[in-house]
Amino acid sequence: MKNRIWLVFALLALALSAGCASRGHERDINDPTNSLVFGFVDMDDAPTKISYASLQQVAPPTDAPYWGLAVRKGLFYNAYLPPGSYQLSKFGGSGFWAGENVYNFPRQGNQTAMRIDKPGIYFLGSFKYKTEKSGMFEPGKFSMQKVAKPTEADLLKRILDEGSGIKDSAWRERIQARLKQIK
Amino acid sequence: MTASPLRVAAALLALALAACAGPARQRVEGWSGVGSGETVVVGRIELVPQLRKGEQKLENLNSGSFENVVFLMADDKNRVLQSEPKAADLGGRIEATLEQTFFVRSSDQPFYILGGMIWLEIGRGMNKAYFPGGLRVPLKTGDKAVYVGTVRYYRDEFWNFSKVAIVDDYDRANAEYRKKFGTKIPLRKALLIPVK
Numbered sequence A: 001m002k003n004r005i006w007l008v009f010a011l012l013a014l015a016l017s018a019g020c021a022s023r024g025h026e027r028d029i030n031d032p033t034n035s036l037v038f039g040f041v042d043m044d045d046a047p048t049k050i051s052y053a054s055l056q057q058v059a060p061p062t063d064a065p066y067w068g069l070a071v072r073k074g075l076f077y078n079a080y081l082p083p084g085s086y087q088l089s090k091f092g093g094s095g096f097w098a099g100e101n102v103y104n105f106p107r108q109g110n111q112t113a114m115r116i117d118k119p120g121i122y123f124l125g126s127f128k129y130k131t132e133k134s135g136m137f138e139p140g141k142f143s144m145q146k147v148a149k150p151t152e153a154d155l156l157k158r159i160l161d162e163g164s165g166i167k168d169s170a171w172r173e174r175i176q177a178r179l180k181q182i183k
Numbered sequence B: 001m002t003a004s005p006l007r008v009a010a011a012l013l014a015l016a017l018a019a020c021a022g023p024a025r026q027r028v029e030g031w032s033g034v035g036s037g038e039t040v041v042v043g044r045i046e047l048v049p050q051l052r053k054g055e056q057k058l059e060n061l062n063s064g065s066f067e068n069v070v071f072l073m074a075d076d077k078n079r080v081l082q083s084e085p086k087a088a089d090l091g092g093r094i095e096a097t098l099e100q101t102f103f104v105r106s107s108d109q110p111f112y113i114l115g116g117m118i119w120l121e122i123g124r125g126m127n128k129a130y131f132p133g134g135l136r137v138p139l140k141t142g143d144k145a146v147y148v149g150t151v152r153y154y155r156d157e158f159w160n161f162s163k164v165a166i167v168d169d170y171d172r173a174n175a176e177y178r179k180k181f182g183t184k185i186p187l188r189k190a191l192l193i194p195v196k
Helices: A002-022 A152-162 A171-182 B007-020 B170-181
Strands: A035-042 A052-059 A066-072 A075-081 A084-095 A099-104 A114-116 A121-132 A140-147 B002-004 B038-048 B069-075 B094-097 B101-107 B111-122 B126-131 B135-137 B145-155 B161-167
Touching (some): A035 A084, A035 A114, A035 A171, A052 A075, A075 A084, A114 A121, A121 A152, A121 A171, A152 A171, B038 B170, B094 B101, B101 B170, B135 B145, B145 B170
Parallel strands (some): A035 A121, B038 B145
Antiparallel strands (some): A035 A075, A052 A066, A052 A084, A066 A075, A084 A099, A084 A114, B038 B101, B069 B094, B111 B135, B145 B161
Protein backbone atom coordinates (compact mmCIF):
# COMPACT_ATOMS: atom_id res chain seq x y z
CA MET A 1 0.00 0.00 0.00
CA LYS A 2 2.83 2.32 0.97
CA ASN A 3 4.42 1.73 -2.43
CA ARG A 4 1.18 2.59 -4.21
CA ILE A 5 0.91 5.93 -2.40
CA TRP A 6 4.41 6.84 -3.56
CA LEU A 7 3.44 5.79 -7.07
CA VAL A 8 0.45 8.17 -6.96
CA PHE A 9 2.69 11.04 -5.79
CA ALA A 10 5.27 10.26 -8.45
CA LEU A 11 2.64 10.22 -11.20
CA LEU A 12 1.14 13.46 -9.89
CA ALA A 13 4.56 15.14 -9.89
CA LEU A 14 5.21 13.88 -13.42
CA ALA A 15 1.85 15.18 -14.65
CA LEU A 16 2.45 18.57 -13.04
CA SER A 17 5.93 18.89 -14.49
CA ALA A 18 4.72 17.90 -17.96
CA GLY A 19 1.97 20.49 -17.73
CA CYS A 20 4.31 23.24 -16.55
CA ALA A 21 6.76 22.47 -19.30
CA SER A 22 4.55 23.57 -22.13
CA ARG A 23 1.95 25.79 -20.50
CA GLY A 24 2.86 28.58 -18.13
CA HIS A 25 1.53 32.11 -17.91
CA GLU A 26 -1.99 30.68 -17.38
CA ARG A 27 -3.08 30.91 -21.01
CA ASP A 28 -5.83 28.78 -22.50
CA ILE A 29 -4.69 26.32 -25.15
CA ASN A 30 -7.55 27.47 -27.41
CA ASP A 31 -6.76 31.17 -27.09
CA PRO A 32 -6.85 32.44 -30.70
CA THR A 33 -3.80 34.64 -30.08
CA ASN A 34 -1.61 31.60 -29.29
CA SER A 35 1.27 30.66 -31.50
CA LEU A 36 2.98 27.32 -31.69
CA VAL A 37 6.77 27.50 -31.69
CA PHE A 38 8.78 24.34 -32.09
CA GLY A 39 12.07 22.83 -33.12
CA PHE A 40 14.36 19.88 -32.67
CA VAL A 41 17.85 19.34 -31.33
CA ASP A 42 20.00 16.25 -31.78
CA MET A 43 22.05 16.00 -28.58
CA ASP A 44 23.92 12.80 -29.48
CA ASP A 45 27.28 14.60 -29.22
CA ALA A 46 26.40 16.57 -26.08
CA PRO A 47 27.29 15.58 -22.51
CA THR A 48 23.61 14.94 -21.76
CA LYS A 49 20.22 14.75 -23.40
CA ILE A 50 17.85 17.61 -22.66
CA SER A 51 14.95 17.30 -20.26
CA TYR A 52 13.91 20.95 -20.11
CA ALA A 53 14.18 24.05 -22.25
CA SER A 54 13.02 27.64 -22.17
CA LEU A 55 12.37 30.55 -24.48
CA GLN A 56 12.98 34.12 -23.43
CA GLN A 57 10.48 36.78 -24.38
CA VAL A 58 12.55 39.87 -25.21
CA ALA A 59 9.65 42.06 -26.33
CA PRO A 60 7.23 43.39 -25.30
CA PRO A 61 8.71 43.92 -21.82
CA THR A 62 7.34 41.56 -19.19
CA ASP A 63 8.03 40.61 -15.58
CA ALA A 64 7.82 36.92 -16.54
CA PRO A 65 9.98 36.62 -19.66
CA TYR A 66 10.70 32.87 -19.55
CA TRP A 67 8.40 30.35 -21.24
CA GLY A 68 8.91 26.67 -20.61
CA LEU A 69 9.01 24.32 -23.58
CA ALA A 70 7.72 20.78 -23.63
CA VAL A 71 10.61 18.45 -24.46
CA ARG A 72 10.24 14.99 -25.97
CA LYS A 73 13.19 13.14 -27.47
CA GLY A 74 14.79 16.20 -29.00
CA LEU A 75 11.50 17.84 -29.99
CA PHE A 76 10.69 21.03 -28.08
CA TYR A 77 7.62 23.23 -28.37
CA ASN A 78 5.24 25.66 -26.73
CA ALA A 79 1.67 26.14 -27.98
CA TYR A 80 0.69 29.08 -25.78
CA LEU A 81 2.84 31.98 -26.95
CA PRO A 82 1.30 35.43 -27.41
CA PRO A 83 2.68 37.80 -30.08
CA GLY A 84 6.13 39.11 -29.21
CA SER A 85 9.85 38.57 -29.79
CA TYR A 86 11.47 35.40 -28.54
CA GLN A 87 14.65 33.36 -28.62
CA LEU A 88 15.88 30.15 -27.07
CA SER A 89 17.29 30.86 -23.64
CA LYS A 90 18.53 27.56 -22.30
CA PHE A 91 18.39 23.80 -22.43
CA GLY A 92 19.20 21.54 -19.53
CA GLY A 93 19.52 17.92 -18.66
CA SER A 94 21.47 15.46 -16.61
CA GLY A 95 23.38 12.27 -17.21
CA PHE A 96 24.85 9.64 -14.94
CA TRP A 97 28.48 10.64 -15.58
CA ALA A 98 28.01 14.23 -16.75
CA GLY A 99 25.71 15.35 -13.93
CA GLU A 100 23.47 18.36 -14.39
CA ASN A 101 24.31 20.44 -17.47
CA VAL A 102 22.87 23.76 -18.60
CA TYR A 103 23.22 24.91 -22.20
CA ASN A 104 22.92 28.70 -22.42
CA PHE A 105 22.08 30.62 -25.55
CA PRO A 106 23.37 34.17 -26.03
CA ARG A 107 21.12 37.21 -25.75
CA GLN A 108 22.96 38.76 -28.69
CA GLY A 109 23.49 37.02 -32.02
CA ASN A 110 21.10 34.22 -31.13
CA GLN A 111 20.27 32.28 -34.32
CA THR A 112 16.85 31.33 -32.95
CA ALA A 113 15.67 34.96 -32.58
CA MET A 114 12.14 35.28 -33.89
CA ARG A 115 9.32 37.83 -34.02
CA ILE A 116 5.73 36.65 -33.79
CA ASP A 117 3.65 39.42 -35.33
CA LYS A 118 0.50 37.35 -35.78
CA PRO A 119 -0.68 34.05 -34.29
CA GLY A 120 0.52 31.02 -36.22
CA ILE A 121 2.89 28.10 -36.42
CA TYR A 122 6.58 28.92 -36.26
CA PHE A 123 9.33 26.40 -36.93
CA LEU A 124 12.67 27.33 -35.36
CA GLY A 125 14.48 24.58 -37.23
CA SER A 126 16.23 21.28 -36.56
CA PHE A 127 19.69 21.48 -35.08
CA LYS A 128 22.60 19.27 -34.11
CA TYR A 129 24.64 20.04 -31.02
CA LYS A 130 28.34 20.49 -31.73
CA THR A 131 31.01 20.93 -29.07
CA GLU A 132 33.33 23.86 -29.77
CA LYS A 133 36.87 24.40 -28.55
CA SER A 134 37.16 26.34 -25.30
CA GLY A 135 39.94 27.29 -22.90
CA MET A 136 40.77 25.32 -19.77
CA PHE A 137 39.26 27.97 -17.49
CA GLU A 138 36.29 28.78 -19.69
CA PRO A 139 32.85 27.20 -19.57
CA GLY A 140 32.34 24.64 -22.33
CA LYS A 141 31.24 26.09 -25.67
CA PHE A 142 28.90 24.69 -28.24
CA SER A 143 27.19 25.61 -31.47
CA MET A 144 23.92 24.55 -33.00
CA GLN A 145 24.24 23.40 -36.59
CA LYS A 146 21.16 23.44 -38.76
CA VAL A 147 20.20 20.06 -40.14
CA ALA A 148 17.63 19.11 -42.75
CA LYS A 149 15.92 16.38 -40.74
CA PRO A 150 13.59 15.96 -39.01
CA THR A 151 11.53 18.25 -41.20
CA GLU A 152 8.85 20.67 -40.12
CA ALA A 153 6.21 18.16 -41.19
CA ASP A 154 7.85 15.30 -39.25
CA LEU A 155 7.81 17.37 -36.09
CA LEU A 156 4.27 18.67 -36.53
CA LYS A 157 3.06 15.08 -36.85
CA ARG A 158 4.89 14.22 -33.63
CA ILE A 159 3.35 17.20 -31.81
CA LEU A 160 -0.08 16.09 -33.01
CA ASP A 161 0.48 12.51 -31.89
CA GLU A 162 2.47 13.03 -28.70
CA GLY A 163 1.61 16.55 -27.56
CA SER A 164 -0.27 16.81 -24.31
CA GLY A 165 -3.81 18.06 -25.04
CA ILE A 166 -2.96 19.11 -28.60
CA LYS A 167 -5.21 16.61 -30.38
CA ASP A 168 -8.26 17.76 -28.42
CA SER A 169 -7.62 21.45 -28.93
CA ALA A 170 -7.94 24.05 -31.67
CA TRP A 171 -4.37 23.15 -32.63
CA ARG A 172 -5.49 19.94 -34.29
CA GLU A 173 -7.09 21.77 -37.23
CA ARG A 174 -4.41 24.40 -37.41
CA ILE A 175 -1.63 21.81 -37.51
CA GLN A 176 -3.47 19.70 -40.09
CA ALA A 177 -3.95 22.80 -42.26
CA ARG A 178 -0.27 23.60 -41.99
CA LEU A 179 0.68 20.02 -42.90
CA LYS A 180 -1.44 20.27 -46.07
CA GLN A 181 0.20 23.59 -46.91
CA ILE A 182 3.77 22.27 -46.70
CA LYS A 183 3.11 18.91 -48.37
CA MET B 1 26.77 29.54 -26.52
CA THR B 2 28.04 27.97 -23.36
CA ALA B 3 27.52 24.59 -21.77
CA SER B 4 28.25 24.43 -18.10
CA PRO B 5 27.96 21.58 -15.63
CA LEU B 6 28.17 24.05 -12.77
CA ARG B 7 26.26 27.29 -13.03
CA VAL B 8 28.06 28.85 -10.08
CA ALA B 9 31.43 28.11 -11.63
CA ALA B 10 30.39 29.89 -14.82
CA ALA B 11 29.30 32.96 -12.92
CA LEU B 12 32.47 32.99 -10.84
CA LEU B 13 34.55 32.73 -13.98
CA ALA B 14 32.74 35.76 -15.36
CA LEU B 15 33.51 37.78 -12.27
CA ALA B 16 37.08 36.52 -12.20
CA LEU B 17 37.58 37.85 -15.73
CA ALA B 18 36.53 41.30 -14.56
CA ALA B 19 38.64 41.02 -11.43
CA CYS B 20 41.79 39.94 -13.33
CA ALA B 21 41.52 42.79 -15.82
CA GLY B 22 43.79 45.78 -15.45
CA PRO B 23 42.36 48.93 -13.91
CA ALA B 24 39.83 51.09 -15.69
CA ARG B 25 40.51 54.70 -16.56
CA GLN B 26 39.70 56.31 -13.25
CA ARG B 27 36.57 58.39 -12.85
CA VAL B 28 37.30 61.86 -11.55
CA GLU B 29 35.15 64.47 -9.90
CA GLY B 30 37.62 67.35 -9.74
CA TRP B 31 41.18 68.43 -10.54
CA SER B 32 42.58 66.84 -7.38
CA GLY B 33 42.41 63.44 -9.06
CA VAL B 34 44.15 64.55 -12.25
CA GLY B 35 47.95 64.58 -12.63
CA SER B 36 50.17 66.71 -14.86
CA GLY B 37 50.27 65.39 -18.40
CA GLU B 38 46.79 63.94 -17.94
CA THR B 39 43.51 64.84 -19.61
CA VAL B 40 39.94 64.64 -18.38
CA VAL B 41 37.91 62.86 -21.05
CA VAL B 42 34.22 63.77 -21.01
CA GLY B 43 31.56 61.87 -22.91
CA ARG B 44 28.38 59.88 -22.71
CA ILE B 45 26.92 56.58 -23.95
CA GLU B 46 23.24 56.27 -24.84
CA LEU B 47 21.16 53.31 -25.95
CA VAL B 48 18.13 53.66 -28.23
CA PRO B 49 15.83 52.26 -26.97
CA GLN B 50 17.13 52.63 -23.44
CA LEU B 51 17.94 49.65 -21.25
CA ARG B 52 14.67 48.44 -19.75
CA LYS B 53 14.06 47.46 -16.16
CA GLY B 54 14.75 43.75 -15.84
CA GLU B 55 16.84 43.58 -19.01
CA GLN B 56 19.93 43.08 -16.84
CA LYS B 57 19.78 40.25 -14.32
CA LEU B 58 22.78 40.59 -12.02
CA GLU B 59 22.27 38.25 -9.12
CA ASN B 60 25.77 37.47 -7.85
CA LEU B 61 27.57 39.16 -4.99
CA ASN B 62 29.14 42.45 -6.16
CA SER B 63 27.74 42.11 -9.67
CA GLY B 64 25.41 45.03 -8.91
CA SER B 65 28.28 47.40 -9.69
CA PHE B 66 27.85 46.39 -13.35
CA GLU B 67 24.30 47.73 -13.44
CA ASN B 68 23.77 50.14 -16.38
CA VAL B 69 27.51 50.12 -17.02
CA VAL B 70 29.10 49.69 -20.44
CA PHE B 71 32.76 48.68 -20.48
CA LEU B 72 34.40 50.58 -23.32
CA MET B 73 37.56 48.72 -24.25
CA ALA B 74 40.36 51.06 -25.25
CA ASP B 75 43.85 50.82 -26.65
CA ASP B 76 46.55 53.13 -27.98
CA LYS B 77 46.41 51.27 -31.30
CA ASN B 78 43.28 50.53 -33.25
CA ARG B 79 42.51 46.85 -33.71
CA VAL B 80 39.48 44.68 -34.28
CA LEU B 81 38.47 42.41 -31.41
CA GLN B 82 38.30 39.04 -33.12
CA SER B 83 36.72 36.95 -30.39
CA GLU B 84 35.49 37.32 -26.86
CA PRO B 85 37.62 39.98 -25.15
CA LYS B 86 40.37 38.73 -22.88
CA ALA B 87 41.19 40.19 -19.47
CA ALA B 88 44.02 42.13 -21.12
CA ASP B 89 41.54 43.87 -23.43
CA LEU B 90 39.74 45.33 -20.43
CA GLY B 91 42.76 47.19 -19.01
CA GLY B 92 42.37 50.95 -19.47
CA ARG B 93 38.66 50.63 -20.19
CA ILE B 94 36.16 53.39 -19.61
CA GLU B 95 33.31 52.30 -17.36
CA ALA B 96 30.46 54.43 -18.64
CA THR B 97 27.11 54.48 -16.89
CA LEU B 98 24.43 54.60 -19.55
CA GLU B 99 22.68 57.94 -20.10
CA GLN B 100 25.13 59.72 -17.77
CA THR B 101 28.09 61.93 -18.60
CA PHE B 102 31.39 60.30 -17.71
CA PHE B 103 34.55 62.10 -16.58
CA VAL B 104 37.67 59.91 -16.66
CA ARG B 105 41.34 60.71 -16.50
CA SER B 106 43.62 59.60 -19.29
CA SER B 107 47.06 60.37 -20.68
CA ASP B 108 47.01 63.27 -23.12
CA GLN B 109 47.60 60.97 -26.09
CA PRO B 110 44.99 59.83 -28.59
CA PHE B 111 43.50 56.36 -28.17
CA TYR B 112 40.85 54.13 -29.71
CA ILE B 113 37.56 52.67 -28.50
CA LEU B 114 37.75 49.06 -29.70
CA GLY B 115 34.24 48.12 -28.65
CA GLY B 116 31.93 47.93 -25.68
CA MET B 117 30.46 45.25 -23.50
CA ILE B 118 27.56 45.13 -21.09
CA TRP B 119 26.65 42.32 -18.73
CA LEU B 120 23.06 41.20 -19.23
CA GLU B 121 23.04 38.25 -16.87
CA ILE B 122 25.28 37.09 -14.04
CA GLY B 123 23.83 34.41 -11.83
CA ARG B 124 21.82 31.50 -13.19
CA GLY B 125 23.59 31.98 -16.48
CA MET B 126 25.97 34.53 -17.89
CA ASN B 127 25.21 36.70 -20.83
CA LYS B 128 26.75 39.77 -22.39
CA ALA B 129 26.15 42.04 -25.33
CA TYR B 130 28.90 43.67 -27.34
CA PHE B 131 28.87 47.14 -28.84
CA PRO B 132 30.68 48.09 -32.03
CA GLY B 133 33.90 50.07 -31.73
CA GLY B 134 36.30 51.62 -34.21
CA LEU B 135 36.28 55.12 -32.73
CA ARG B 136 39.30 57.39 -32.36
CA VAL B 137 39.54 59.65 -29.30
CA PRO B 138 41.45 62.58 -30.78
CA LEU B 139 43.40 63.89 -27.78
CA LYS B 140 46.38 66.19 -28.32
CA THR B 141 49.49 66.58 -26.22
CA GLY B 142 48.84 69.22 -23.59
CA ASP B 143 45.06 68.73 -23.55
CA LYS B 144 43.60 69.23 -20.07
CA ALA B 145 39.90 68.52 -20.68
CA VAL B 146 38.28 67.21 -23.83
CA TYR B 147 34.65 66.58 -24.72
CA VAL B 148 34.38 63.61 -27.11
CA GLY B 149 30.60 63.55 -27.64
CA THR B 150 27.64 61.32 -26.94
CA VAL B 151 27.77 57.93 -28.62
CA ARG B 152 24.22 56.90 -29.40
CA TYR B 153 23.82 53.19 -30.16
CA TYR B 154 20.60 52.16 -31.92
CA ARG B 155 19.59 48.54 -31.32
CA ASP B 156 16.68 46.13 -31.60
CA GLU B 157 15.27 43.83 -28.93
CA PHE B 158 17.82 41.13 -29.84
CA TRP B 159 20.79 43.49 -29.34
CA ASN B 160 21.53 43.85 -33.04
CA PHE B 161 22.97 47.32 -33.58
CA SER B 162 21.65 49.16 -36.61
CA LYS B 163 23.37 52.53 -36.27
CA VAL B 164 25.95 54.38 -34.22
CA ALA B 165 25.76 58.16 -34.08
CA ILE B 166 28.19 60.62 -32.54
CA VAL B 167 26.06 63.42 -31.17
CA ASP B 168 27.34 66.85 -30.15
CA ASP B 169 25.81 67.63 -26.77
CA TYR B 170 28.54 70.00 -25.71
CA ASP B 171 26.39 72.53 -23.87
CA ARG B 172 25.00 69.99 -21.44
CA ALA B 173 28.37 68.30 -20.90
CA ASN B 174 30.10 71.65 -20.43
CA ALA B 175 27.58 72.72 -17.80
CA GLU B 176 28.26 69.50 -15.85
CA TYR B 177 32.00 69.93 -16.37
CA ARG B 178 31.96 73.48 -14.98
CA LYS B 179 30.11 72.33 -11.87
CA LYS B 180 32.79 69.74 -11.12
CA PHE B 181 35.96 71.34 -12.47
CA GLY B 182 35.25 75.07 -12.44
CA THR B 183 35.73 77.56 -15.27
CA LYS B 184 39.49 78.10 -15.22
CA ILE B 185 40.31 75.44 -17.79
CA PRO B 186 37.93 75.30 -20.77
CA LEU B 187 36.54 72.02 -22.06
CA ARG B 188 37.86 71.54 -25.59
CA LYS B 189 35.49 69.91 -28.05
CA ALA B 190 36.99 67.09 -30.13
CA LEU B 191 34.31 64.60 -31.12
CA LEU B 192 35.07 60.91 -31.60
CA ILE B 193 36.12 60.02 -35.13
CA PRO B 194 34.93 56.75 -36.74
CA VAL B 195 37.92 54.84 -38.09
CA LYS B 196 37.56 53.77 -41.69
